[in-house]
Amino acid sequence: MPKSYTALKASESNKRASLYIHIPFCNSKCSYCDFFSVTDHSLMAQVLDKTIEQTARYIDCFGIKHIPTVYIGGGTPTSLPLKLLEKLLASVGNLPLESGSECTVEANPETVTPELLDLLSGSCINRLSLGIQSFSNYTLKTLGRHCDFKTNFSKLEVIKARWKGQLSLDLISSVPGQSVSDSISDIDTAISFGPDHISLYALTLEDGTPLARSYDPDSQAIDDNVWILAADHLDISGYRRYEVSNFALPGHQSEHNTRYWKLLPYIGTGAGGVSTLHTGEGLFRIANLPDLERYLASDGLLCGAETEEITGKSYIFEYLMMGFRMTAGILKSDFLATFGRKITDVIPETLAIWKARNLASETDEAVRLTKEGLLFLNQFLLDALSELE
Ligand code: SF4
Known part of the structure; x- marks a missing residue:
């Protein structure tokens, strides 16, 4: 094991580390998205097996004894067939999770079924983060989402009737063509389903995405004021802002994300997952390959991941940037x-x-x-x- 890995295992703070599992599959690709995910599901079972194996290996090699939070994100983790998701959740349930640990899974509305909710309810998952983005068919179409208003609304009704855990809803604001009243109407509809937590993101046109290619950045098509006024509306509706884009009812802030912003240690497994561990002198970042074939073909502790040590001023700056x-x-x-x-x-x-x-x-x-x-x-x-x- 290289010297730096020995330091990672020796670090007291890494003994308590969060877990992020990246599931790089989606049913379709949204036009604003630059996350690593693919719509070809042919390698799903192999990638999942390798991710489960990598998770166990990281926990062992980095000496992790306590896991305070888990976040299964992507991609769309709930695009996994139920049998594969069940296998993943069973493996997570056998890890050294702390009692009462916050365990979140991300989902998209079209994947929500009573069977999925029953599976999650019987597992370690106690928090569902749902990518609603909007209730307006026009906005959803602009974003290239494959859910319409009817699906978003009806799936939230299923969740309201069946899901007893915490619920976080993602919304996007400042979308081209979206007015302040459109965004506020999205918020009011979301709140009517009683979520504990709402993430309200201002749309950013990420280079290389289809949406960025179709808008001129100087055209003023995106009005930042829409997000600002929508954020105020969330605040006066009782959802207190605790981070740039995150709002929660009192006591319902995301513990997992708060640990990211405090630069506390976490491992990220799966193709495209990123880990940040403590070395004693700074941070050690491990970025798994965002490429399914290469991820599957690689072996060794890090499965071919790229690594970076962050020390000195870079460490201080990252701390300020997140904090x-x-x-x-x-x-x-x-x-x-x-x-x-x-x-x-x-x-x-x-x-x-x-x-x-x-x-x-x-x-x-x-x-x-x-x-x-x-x-x-x-x-x-x-x-x-x-x-x-
Ligand atoms: S569902 Fe999420 S991860 Fe998948 S393409 Fe859309 S925004 Fe990206």
């Missing part, structure tokens, strides 16, 4: 414990300037961006980065 996404900001005590320096000594000028403009605030415990400041997160990070250098 300032949260409305609670960065706890001064956490920063000091991680880097042995006060955050107020690391980026004093940036904090002073942004506080003077009422775009950042500081208490005895934390530093954070204000609601207005979060709109300019990227600029804040650029300022912090130039101060670090």
Whole structure:
């Protein structure tokens, strides 16, 4: 085992690590999506077997003793036939999950059936994250989604009647042609099904996607104000914003994602999955190959994954980049414990300037961006980065 892997196994903090499992299959490809997923399901069973095997190997080789959260994402994990999904969930149930661990599976509405919900209910899964995106047929068509309003609505009724776990709904705002009232209407319909958590993403045109090719980025087709006003509507509806795009009823924030934003250790298995572990001096990132054939053909501990060590200023910058996404900001005590320096000594000028403009605030415990400041997160990070250098 190379030296750095020995350090990963020796690190006390890696003994408690979250698990992300990437299922890179979808029933169809949405026009805005740049996640790694394929619609050809011919290698599904082999890829799933290799993912289960890789998960067990990572847990063993990296010395993981406690798993506080699990997230099965993709792709569309529920595009797996029920027999394969059952096999995956049984294997996850045998891992060292902490009592009460948050275990989420992502689903798309067209895959929701009473049988699927019964399978999830009888497994370790206690949180369902459903990609609704919109209830407007026009918006769904623009996004290249293969669900219409009727499917989204009827599948949520099945979930409401049968699912007893937590429910998170994904919505997209600032879609070309979508007005403020369209987005607010999506939110109100989503809330009528009583989710604990809502993710409201502002559409970004990712390079290389069909949607990006069909819109001129300078055409003003995408109105950011739609997202801003929709986010305000969620907040006044009782869903408190706790991260740039995430809102929850009190006590229902996603623990798994919060651990990402705090740069706590996690392993990511499956083709395209990414892990971030602690080395004692920084982070060790492992990015599994986003290619099914090569993932299947590779062997060894990492299945051919690319690795990267993140130390020094890069580590501090990543910590700032993730931590300032949260409305609670960065706890001064956490920063000091991680880097042995006060955050107020690391980026004093940036904090002073942004506080003077009422775009950042500081208490005895934390530093954070204000609601207005979060709109300019990227600029804040650029300022912090130039101060670090
Ligand atoms: S269902 Fe999700 S992962 Fe699959 S293509 Fe659509 S956005 Fe991408």
